[in-house]
Amino acid sequence: MQKEKKRALISLLFFAKQVIQMTKKKKLGRKKRLQAEKMREGKYFGIFLAAIGVIAITISGIFVYPLLKPSPNQTNKSPNQTHQSNKIKAVIVDQLGYTDVMSNKSFVDNATEILQQGGYEVDLVEGKRVTVNFYRELGIHDYRLIILRCHSVLGENKTPPLALFTSEPYSSYRYQHEQEDNRTTKVWFLSDVFQDNTKYFGVTYRFFNYSMYGDFNNATIIMMGCDGFRYVGYDFYGNKYYYGDMAMAFIERGAKVYISWTGGVLGSHTDTATITLLQYLVKERQTVREAVVNTNKEVYWDPIYGSILQYYPFDVGNYTIPEIKKYDPG
């Protein structure tokens, strides 16, 4: 019985071996072999292409990500934030100097001289250096007097917000978060006056509200561009006053007073008026109200646009900018 079982098991094993050998030895035809080879090659090719795709996407990601990297959000502090300088500083931001037509060296020289004689250490930021990131860091340098000699433009049909020109050419890929949030806009000239068709980045009041580092630390802001005050309002006593989104943003970020134009202004007129204003503010140490009123009396309104200088907020009229040292006429 046991022998029989043994024999049956052996025959079963033998059969199994036969079957295995048969399947192993079963040779494919030439056609089928080629087909299998093709399939194998196609599979490798697919894997190879997929690998290239993955690499391409990774590399494109590496390229694209830095361009699309979100810009810093509302930040009042920055690692570079400094308010440590002992010297009282003023800055002339001469974005207009970027174009030959508006370049005015004598304005820069005269303004620098008045400020230096009044005890200020004067920084000059000209042309191409006036970028979005320059405005981002404007609040960290502890400037007490900021002169913005720049183009400023409104939207279509003179609608707000007002945007200050930078000299940084516009790109869809930079500052995307800030573009989407209307902190930066696309600005350009409509006429041939400047012989410049380039589109630049503009910065709106939202940029100063949410993207600028630091604060203005009671600085006096003189915004020499057009439409610095676009809106007209009335105070409790019925007095007419001018205000604007940009003016409010600067005050909200710590500026003491913001002085600008009630409408459009010619380059030559704003230069003349600002020099006069600086003489009244720094040299003669008049209050903001006196200086603005006397400047308007002296230079009159703009000959083309009829705009005049105004200040904001209304209640700082009696403010006199701090005396750093007795004015030294040299």
Place this chain on the structure above:
Amino acid sequence: MEEKEIRKIWKKTTLGISALLLLMMLRIATATGTRLYVWPQTKTITVNLSFDIEIRVEDVTDLYGYQFKLSFDKDKLMCVDNDIHIPTEWTNWWCQENEIDNDAGTYWVAVSALKPSQPFSTEGYFSLVTLEFKALEVVEESVLHLYGTELVDYGTNIMTHTTTDGSVKILTPSVGDDGISEPVSGDELRRANIELAISVILLITIPVGSVVFVICRKRKRER
């Protein structure tokens, strides 16, 4: 004595008033005569922009030909175009001179009607020429001076007339009024991102894919 003095003063005053009235009448008479002038008399423009001026003739009778020269400051202005207007009565005419010389800063035009044209008359004004200038440099005042002017009638008689020059004031441009700010929409930015990603991917895959394709074909041929 006093009476005599009063009479003297009265005489002088009367004479003065009469002289003044005579002068005024003469002036009015001159003003209402034929006039060749630059219009507008003063033009204010910002630098780099172009503008038109016209040379007009006013209150003219039987005009049958004219010529004039206009000088301008070649450093401040450039004459870029001109357009001569011919009265409808002049059915046949000849333009002897029509020359812009920006090196010298002059413009010279001479036009005469030919038969069977009728002489031209108007009590108002007629624009003879329109000139287009480009403002080159900032200047408080640049004069457009008319000289060598001649107006002739049908009998080729020279007509008496007065001329009035023009002037141009060239200003610096405004600091923003010529510009515009446009917010950028999120969709526009996303579209730009997609375009950028696609172009980068294509830039990488197309050359690499082509190389792989060539290698595969080569291997296949070898087999």
